[in-house]
Amino acid sequence: MNGVILANGLGTRMRPLTNDIPKSLVPVAGKPLIERIIDHMRDNQVRQIVVTCGVKGQQIQDYLGDGERLGVWLHYAASPDDPLQLPNTAGEIAKAAPYLTPDEPFLVVYGDTLSGTNYLQMREFHERRKATITMAGLWGIPVGTSHLSTDDLGKIVSWEEKPTLPLLANIPEFICEPRLLEDELVGYGRDFSSEVIPKYVALGQAYCHVQPGNYHCDIGTLERLEQTEALLAAGRIPPGTVLK
Template identity: 30%
Template sequence: MKALLLAGGFGTRMRPLTERLPKPMAPVGNRPWLEHLIAGLKEQGIREIVIAVKHYPERIIDYFGDGRKLGVDIRYTHEPVPLGTAGAVKNAEALLGSRFVVINADIVHRADIRALVETHERSGAMVTIGLVEVADPSQFGVVEQSADGRIVRFVEKPPRGEAPSNRINAGIYIMERDVLQAIPAGREVSIERETFPSLIAAGHRVQGADVSGYWMDMGTSDRYRRIHWDLLDGKLELELPGRELGRGIRIGEDTEIAQGAMLVPPVLVGSRVTIGERAVVGPYAVIGDDCVIGRGARVTHSILWDRCTAAEAAQLNRCIVGSGLKIDPRHLLHEAVVNVIPEAETI
């Protein structure tokens, strides 16, 4: 079975981090989330992958190529204009098989795709939608189901307390090819507001199935932080580079930690990182590759992407710092989300 990964969104709620980066390429545990996602699909036997791209597509295509280095086959579709979720599926029609899985690539999850396929086959549905339960469904698309799991209607972002259930669309779908006939070509089409309701109205079975395992929408900087704290706490299990230095401390290759520096667990430090004397890193810190943490600097509850510098006596708390950025000596940042425009792109 093939997988279609929808990676064309603009990631507006995560700006400035996604200003020139597709949201699924944001690092999770010092590795692009999209790479984790593809590796997870491979583990479940899915090796033919189509990626729908639009926002800075070269960042994805240059990184993954044809997928050979990951042991999968990757092809790409480009959206000439924003097409919405269903429109992006329709745009990939020529590359899809008789049955396929569609995944919103900016959702961080460890879903059991095989279990969804089994439910799909048993129910005889045209579409099976992965569902998760949330405490507050007011920011999501909510479903109402019959006793046998069939979806009877969708309610988009209902007011708090008025939702028909707490089950929301997890952004993971098992689809039969016939679904593509219900999607008009060449225009923006919403899969929740247009495609799925039209299938239900026509009498086709749209099934809902609970997704087991970790799930989190990476849509905001707060959720992005939470994903990393869950990773450090072991709630999200991903393959991470480096080695365990102590309980809750993992470091990469060729990383140098000066005498008197402190790593306070949980913490993840990448490769070729330099941590200066009396610096404190952690708790809840993720440091990317090739970073420099200066003498006396302190980095807590923060995520630094690759090639960052926290100079002498700088202090960062609850920050997210984009690749290549330098925090000057003795600067204090609290709950900051900062990024830089690459020099070649400076206007």
């Protein structure tokens, strides 16, 4: 199975770490984020990978090279080194299309995501369901603020510090059928999550694979980077962890 890593993010919420390097090269416990993603893909037999990159993207290419030292084969779908010309997420997938194997499902992973998803199991699920899009999911959404309830007089009757809601959260990892690339929504300036996915949900062609014991760390802010590094320093990221 081919893979696509969307590595075009500007990393504005991770400044000053991203003042001079792209978000994908920010070290996470001593290893660049994108290298951790590639290691996980390789361990799940995803070895032909397209990296989409733009602003500061040459640094990504210089660091990763052809992927040989990581045990994979890398291609690059480059956009202009200009924050005003970013293709958006669906546009990045469209740019990766020429490097993908025809007539074969492909994996899309957002470039700020760490997870424990078993992509082999996810593909089996995808093929059994005959889905167009299968996304990874995980139960439990953390709330960044305290939750409380009151009676009619305004007296607080319950309080919970930053609870986890019993809802199914999406991990931004997707297995897609190649026919998806023919959709006009998969093009420059289009957003995969807000435009493409809702269409296939409405068509009944989108599924969610929930893997027991999975975790999801969205390395999109300095706070979540620090939290993830603390977990890795302790030995591993515990099952069920959601940093989002």
